[in-house]
Amino acid sequence: MRNILAEYYRTPFNPRVLYPSGGFQNEAGFFRFGPDIVCYGECAKGIANEVMNSEALHVSEAFSATGAELRLPFDIGDVIENLRRERYLEKLDSGPKPLTRRTWTREFYYLVRRFLPVAVRRHLQRVYLKDWKTLQFPHWPVDSTVDSLNEAFLRLAMIAQGCDRVPFIWFWPDGAFSALILTHDVETAAGRDFCSSLMNIDLSHGFRSSFQVIPEERYEVPNSYVDEIKTRGFEFNIHDLNHDGRLFEGKAKFLCSARRINEYAKKYNARGFRSGAMYHNLDWYDAFFVGRILEIPLTTSQDYSVFHILNEYTINLWKRQISLVHQKNGLLSFITHPDYLINLRCRDVYETLLDHLRQVVERDAIWATLPGEVDRWWRARNEMRLVQDGDRWRIEGPDSQRARVAYASLDGDRIVYTIEKPLLTP
Numbered sequence: 356m357r358n359i360l361a362e363y364y365r366t367p368f369n370p371r372v373l374y375p376s377g378g379f380q381n382e383a384g385f386f387r388f389g390p391d392i393v394c395y396g397e398c399a400k401g402i403a404n405e406v407m408n409s410e411a412l413h414v415s416e417a418f419s420a421t422g423a424e425l426r427l428p429f430d431i432g433d434v435i436e437n438l439r440r441e442r443y444l445e446k447l448d449s450g451p452k453p454l455t456r457r458t459w460t461r462e463f464y465y466l467v468r469r470f471l472p473v474a475v476r477r478h479l480q481r482v483y484l485k486d487w488k489t490l491q492f493p494h495w496p497v498d499s500t501v502d503s504l505n506e507a508f509l510r511l512a513m514i515a516q517g518c519d520r521v522p523f524i525w526f527w528p529d530g531a532f533s534a535l536i537l538t539h540d541v542e543t544a545a546g547r548d549f550c551s552s553l554m555n556i557d558l559s560h561g562f563r564s565s566f567q568v569i570p571e572e573r574y575e576v577p578n579s580y581v582d583e584i585k586t587r588g589f590e591f592n593i594h595d596l597n598h599d600g601r602l603f604e605g606k607a608k609f610l611c612s613a614r615r616i617n618e619y620a621k622k623y624n625a626r627g628f629r630s631g632a633m634y635h636n637l638d639w640y641d642a643f644f645v646g647r648i649l650e651i652p653l654t655t656s657q658d659y660s661v662f663h664i665l666n667e668y669t670i671n672l673w674k675r676q677i678s679l680v681h682q683k684n685g686l687l688s689f690i691t692h693p694d695y696l697i698n699l700r701c702r703d704v705y706e707t708l709l710d711h712l713r714q715v716v717e718r719d720a721i722w723a724t725l726p727g728e729v730d731r732w733w734r735a736r737n738e739m740r741l742v743q744d745g746d747r748w749r750i751e752g753p754d755s756q757r758a759r760v761a762y763a764s765l766d767g768d769r770i771v772y773t774i775e776k777p778l779l780t781p
Contacts, residue, residue, distance in 0.1 A: 357432045360512065363505045364763070365524035367741050370512040372425045375399040379429065383437065384446065385409035385492075386429070392503050393492045395443035396434040404446065406492045415507075425515050431508055438501050440637050443492075496672060497654060497679040506770045513765055521763045522748045524739050526684055528732055528757035530777035531722035533680065535687040535712065536651070536729060537564035540594050540629065544574035546694030553693045554587055556702075560709035563587075565726050567594035567629045570619040581623055590725045592627030593620055603636050610639075627726050649730050651688060654680050658691040662701055670708045677712075681719060684772070686729065687712075720778040732757075 358369050384402025386394050386409050393406060394414075403409040414428050437443060493500065513521060527534050537557065541547050550566060557564050566584050568576055570593060584591045595602055596612045603609055616628065633653065640648045655676045661667050673689075680687050689708075696702045716723050732754070739752030741760070750758045760775045 359432050359435065359505070360509055364509070364521075365736060365739055365741065366521055366763075367743075368509075368512070368518070368521045368523075370425050370516060372427055372431070374426075374430060375428060383442070385443070386412040386414050388504060388507055389413060389415045392507060393500060394429065394434045394504070395437045395446070396429055399428040406447070415511075425512060431504070435501055435504060438504075447492075496656065496676050499679070499683050499685070502683050502685070509763060510765065510768075510770050513763075519765050522741055523761055523763060524736060524741060524750055525759040525761040525772075525774050526736075527722050528754070528759075529722070530720070530759045530774050532720045532778070533684050533687060534722040534724060534729060535689075535716060536724060536726050537562055537689050537691070538567060538592075538629075538726060539564055540567045540690055540692050541569065541694070542573065542598065542692060543694045545697060546692060547574050547576075547580065549693040549697050550580070551583065553696060554584075554589055556696075556706060557589075557709070558587075560706070560713050562709065562712070562723060563589050563725060565590035565592050565627060567592045567627070569594045569598050569631075570596065570623075571615075572597040572599075590627065590727055591623055592625050592629065592726070593623070594629050595631035598631035600632055600634070602630050603634050603639070606639065609636075613639075626730065649733055651726055651729055652686065653690060654686060654688050655690075658695055658701065658705065662695060662704070668700060668704050670704060670711055673708055674711065677715060681715070681721070687721070722778075 360366055360368055360370070379397035379399050381397070382402065383396050384398070384404055385406050386398045386400070386402055388394050390410075390413060393409060398412070398414055400414045401412055403412055492498075509521065513519065539550070539553060541550065547568070554564075566589060568581075568591065570576060581591055593616055596616055601608070602612055620626070620628065635650070637648070637650065640650075655673055656665075661672060665672070677687055691705060696705050712723075715721060735752065735754040736758065739750050739755055739758055741748050742751050748760050750760060752758075759777070762773050763770050764773065
């Protein structure tokens with residue numbers, strides 16, 4: 356049986372979980388683990404086909420504990436996997452769809468997109484996304500359901516076992532409270548030609564970033580361009596194959612494209628990959644060369660959405676998202692495009708964002724790094740383990756000298772964290 360808490364917290368604390376002997380509902384659906392945590396999966400206490408109807412299904416009331424054993428009416432590991440793989444989308448889209456939400460409409464849009472004036476494209480995108488702020492789930496502007504579910508499970512397990520403090524390996528190296536990455540997707544030749552200037556802008560604020568580059572059709576990728584990105588300490592990654600919106604159209608097409616993407620990754624010695632329009636299908640990712648994929652989430656709104664969909668030319672939304680992600684000790688990840696930052700108005704907003712990020716990084720002890728470093732850290736942390744040494748705990752494993760022991764403690768109806776030797780001491 357999976358040790359969910361060990362996967363998330365890297366802790367030796369391993370409560371025994373029992374599930375109903377009669378199994379679960381055969382169909383997956385929505386229910387609540389408490390009033391605010393929306394779950395998706397099978398549940399012995401019933402499910403709702405729509406998120407709004409899940410409010411009456413608070414299955415935390417069905418939780419029970421006997422000695423060191425926990426009884427849950429759902430498999431928490433399956434629910435977390437469903438959330439991470441976004442398997443709930445099928446249910447969210449199961450009702451009648453307006454014209455803009457139908458698959459054939461999206462395919463037709465990508466077919467004619469390059470021939471549409473920019474103003475027409477932006478209008479169609481606003482129509483498509485007009486109701487995104489009103490969705491009950493996932494939560495806007497940041498969804499942290501998986502984190503909240505892990506915290507709620509840990510709290511119940513600690514209460515059941517009479518434990519007021521649990522050790523674990525802190526999420527980020529050197530006791531940093533959160534992490535930050537800046538990434539740039541390069542979509543046109545004009546954007547490619549602006550990358551040198553964008554690197555200067557990032558460096559002037561004390562940051563380095565990654566550039567995701569489209570290897571086919573959109574523009575040439577000269578060796579001098581690749582070399583400049585790498586020699587200046589930035590990161591070169593692959594962005595889709597040709598960014599036509601059809602990478603995940605079918606398994607056979609995807610496998611063929613994945614082979615070519617892998618060839619480009621080898622050619623450019625690149626480990627990072629991002630698909631066009633953020634489409635993904637984790638069940639197919641084994642086709643990529645890296646083997647065991649680490650998916651780094653996007654936790655803030657893209658510049659295109661902020662500027663051209665929401666029509667906002669401030670950093671107010673980004674500041675709100677930064678605060679929410681930092682409260683969960685999460686990863687602040689940004690996507691901006693050199694293609695749009697050529698515009699002076701957009702560039703001024705971006706530089707305002709960098710000014711704010713520099714202040715937040717220094718004030719709140721945030722690890723500002725590159726996606727490749729996040730990948731290396733998370734793989735190393737996954738191989739670390741806590742070992743009891745007398746009345747203390749120590750960490751063993753790769754890169755353990757950068758890791759920190761932390762403790763999760765009960766504080767009323769919530770969990771609070773403390774770190775040994777944090778990067779910043781209050």
